[in-house]
Amino acid sequence: MKRRFYIETYGCQMNEYDSEILAGILSSQEYVPGSGPEDADLILLNTCSVREHAEQKVHSRLGELKALKKKNPGLRIGLVGCMAQNLKADIVKHKPYVDMVLGPDSYRHIPEYLHSDDSPVIDTDLSKYEVYDGLFPSRREGVNAWISIMRGCDKFCSYCIVPYTRGRERSRSPQSILDEAKRSAEQGFAEITLLGQNVNSYRSGAFRFHDLLKALTEVEGIKRIRYTSPHPQDITEDLVKVHAACRPRIASHIHLPLQAGSDRVLRRMNRTYSQKHYLQLVDMIRKHVPDMGITTDMIVGFPGETEADFRETLEVMRKVKFDSAYMFKYSPRPHTRAAAMEDDVSEAVKSARLTELIALQKEHTLYRYRKMIGRDVGILVESESKKSPDEMKGRTSCNKIVVFPREDYRPKALIRRRITDAQGVTLFSRPEG
Numbered sequence: 001m002k003r004r005f006y007i008e009t010y011g012c013q014m015n016e017y018d019s020e021i022l023a024g025i026l027s028s029q030e031y032v033p034g035s036g037p038e039d040a041d042l043i044l045l046n047t048c049s050v051r052e053h054a055e056q057k058v059h060s061r062l063g064e065l066k067a068l069k070k071k072n073p074g075l076r077i078g079l080v081g082c083m084a085q086n087l088k089a090d091i092v093k094h095k096p097y098v099d100m101v102l103g104p105d106s107y108r109h110i111p112e113y114l115h116s117d118d119s120p121v122i123d124t125d126l127s128k129y130e131v132y133d134g135l136f137p138s139r140r141e142g143v144n145a146w147i148s149i150m151r152g153c154d155k156f157c158s159y160c161i162v163p164y165t166r167g168r169e170r171s172r173s174p175q176s177i178l179d180e181a182k183r184s185a186e187q188g189f190a191e192i193t194l195l196g197q198n199v200n201s202y203r204s205g206a207f208r209f210h211d212l213l214k215a216l217t218e219v220e221g222i223k224r225i226r227y228t229s230p231h232p233q234d235i236t237e238d239l240v241k242v243h244a245a246c247r248p249r250i251a252s253h254i255h256l257p258l259q260a261g262s263d264r265v266l267r268r269m270n271r272t273y274s275q276k277h278y279l280q281l282v283d284m285i286r287k288h289v290p291d292m293g294i295t296t297d298m299i300v301g302f303p304g305e306t307e308a309d310f311r312e313t314l315e316v317m318r319k320v321k322f323d324s325a326y327m328f329k330y331s332p333r334p335h336t337r338a339a340a341m342e343d344d345v346s347e348a349v350k351s352a353r354l355t356e357l358i359a360l361q362k363e364h365t366l367y368r369y370r371k372m373i374g375r376d377v378g379i380l381v382e383s384e385s386k387k388s389p390d391e392m393k394g395r396t397s398c399n400k401i402v403v404f405p406r407e408d409y410r411p412k413a414l415i416r417r418r419i420t421d422a423q424g425v426t427l428f429s430r431p432e433g
């Protein structure tokens, strides 16, 4: 008899992809996707540990699932992903109703765990080699397919838990990536997004990240290629030249986490670049690809961040004027080097700095979006607009959402239209007059 599974995903795109891999593995067993947690025999929470808040959300979700298990004692609950790796067996000490604790490198073994009599099942071994080759994602309909090309991180930014939850860097073979891209095209996906915790440190012998990007432009049927997230240290001029040469197939968008603007904080964060190096990278990128969308991640309130350091961050933001940014308050994470530093910026100061950063970024976002008005741009059509059935939405190469009249447009078509307006984080292309 078929049993039903339900997966809830928290955190980054790699987790989205991993949940598709998990769905693929379960579907190869006696499981079928259920419609929700209530009718499931197995619930997996695929979790994130990047900030404390991400973990708190899952703790409270587990509390709700405990109640569900009381009603349905046959239900099995699995905690998988980064939080499982971070908390390991500790989680079952406090939450004995959790049946499985599986780190990100253990998914290949799930079939045996499903049939094991052990309770709980705990596997948080990290592997030097696991790149999920031969495991196939089970995907929903859509425009974009995620493809993981490397895993793990060797950078050890002092605030970041990822090297401890995802282990060391390892890259997949070019052939298996090309095969997955071809399969994605055959399944009807128009766009692929290459994923890695440090995507541009990809390498397979002498074959580097920019070689891979170039090779992928040859895959028939893929209209757009994106990737996330790169590290500034591994951005090369060769990579940016491939962007310039392979437009529009390679999207003109780079997500380039800056994190902080002052060299003192960057050093303490172990980011391995200086403010000057970062600004030179931005100049080099804009020289080769003037319309490149550049987005970023920022952290405020890192240990020891002074008012002067924070002002420098604002100054760098003003120089770059990012298209958009994810902005966070520093959150101490276990195992990391920064956790041993005194978390000396008060919560009130962190909040005030975050508010100021968000306000400045809002100005820059508006500036970048308004600059698009009057331009003819390529738009990959995604779906009906949420607000009106008479309109569709799609995405520009530089990763901005555009709303435009439905006409005869179908999802996955690459169309050209003129931008007529910008409001908030939406561009519009509407008949003028």
Ligand code: 5AD
Pocket (backbone or CB within 6 Å): 050, 051, 159, 160, 161, 257, 259, 297, 298, 299, 328, 329, 330, 331, 332, 333
């Ligand atoms: N506290 C706050 N933000 C963090 N990030 C990573 N670790 C932390 C932390 N300890 C942010 C960084 C990273 C993004 C994914 O999350 O900005 O780029």
Ligand code: SF4
Pocket (backbone or CB within 6 Å): 010, 011, 012, 013, 014, 015, 047, 048, 049, 050, 081, 082, 161, 162, 165, 166, 197
């Ligand atoms: Fe969260 Fe980082 Fe793990 Fe992704 S890799 S789930 S962002 S902790």
